[in-house]
Amino acid sequence: MANHEAKSSSSSLTYQFPETFKIGKKETDGLLVNTNQLRGHLALLNAFSMLRAKIEGIKVGEWTEDRYMPKDKDKRWVWFIGFAVERFESWVASLEPGDVRVSPLYFLPPVDVLMVWHTYMLNPQWYAEDCARLPLLRNLTIVEHLLAEALTDSSLYQALTFDPTDSRLEFWSSRMKDRLFDALEDVNKHQTKTVECPLCRKPHTTCTPLCMTCPRLEILTSTS
Numbered sequence: 001m002a003n004h005e006a007k008s009s010s011s012s013l014t015y016q017f018p019e020t021f022k023i024g025k026k027e028t029d030g031l032l033v034n035t036n037q038l039r040g041h042l043a044l045l046n047a048f049s050m051l052r053a054k055i056e057g058i059k060v061g062e063w064t065e066d067r068y069m070p071k072d073k074d075k076r077w078v079w080f081i082g083f084a085v086e087r088f089e090s091w092v093a094s095l096e097p098g099d100v101r102v103s104p105l106y107f108l109p110p111v112d113v114l115m116v117w118h119t120y121m122l123n124p125q126w127y128a129e130d131c132a133r134l135p136l137l138r139n140l141t142i143v144e145h146l147l148a149e150a151l152t153d154s155s156l157y158q159a160l161t162f163d164p165t166d167s168r169l170e171f172w173s174s175r176m177k178d179r180l181f182d183a184l185e186d187v188n189k190h191q192t193k194t195v196e197c198p199l200c201r202k203p204h205t206t207c208t209p210l211c212m213t214c215p216r217l218e219i220l221t222s223t224s
Contacts, residue, residue, distance in 0.1 A: 040151030044118065047111045047160035051183075055080045068191055083187055084112035087179060094175035095139035104150035105159050106167045107143065112183040114160075117147070 021028045033041075056073040070076045091113050099107060108114065117140075121127050131137040150156055159168070164181060172181045180186040196202070 036152040043157040048115045088113045088116035104146045107146045
């Protein structure tokens with residue numbers, strides 16, 4: 001009889017999930033995240049995982065121009081991340097204050113650019129300091145709400161998994177005149193990058209040593 005009463009008592013206990021949380025000395029106004037935001041973030045992480053699997057799964061000779069692509073899949077992923085960071089930098093430079101009025105799913109950049117942005121925000125203090133300190137990143141802070149809104153959109157999974165809509169492609173092309181939306185196609189188009197020698201100011205490509213004929217650079221590198 002006593003055991004029966006104990007079971008009945010334990011089965012009637014319910015847990016009420018808290019609606020606010022105490023962080024340090026402050027209490028939140030409500031839940032930190034909701035179900036839709038969790039679904040959106042999982043869709044984002046899934047898209048990142050699919051992108052990595054795609055890059056690592058590329059076979060040698062599959063591209064028409066792949067002489068700079070590492071053959072080892074791990075090195076290839078690191079190489080691709082470097083390219084994604086460059087694309088992110090170009091995308092940030094193209095942002096305008098008026099972008100705050102763009103539909104979130106039209107505004108979303110390609111997955112590789114989103115991955116760099118997401119990774120950047122994983123260090124919130126560093127991210128906030130850089131956005132306040134660097135002029136290039138100031139417009140990034142005014143469009144953050146578009147990413148937050150996209151994470152709660154029920155169409156986010158389709159937007160990240162399937163081919164981009166015409167409106168999304170048009171928005172990207174209107175800003176990124178020389179960069180293709182598809183990261184792999186863009187890699188093929190931009191095999192090399194032209195940089196300026198810091199001493200003689202002549203242009204060089206990244207696949208060749210900087211200023212091999214510049215005696216001042218030779219002296220500088222040999223004595224450093």
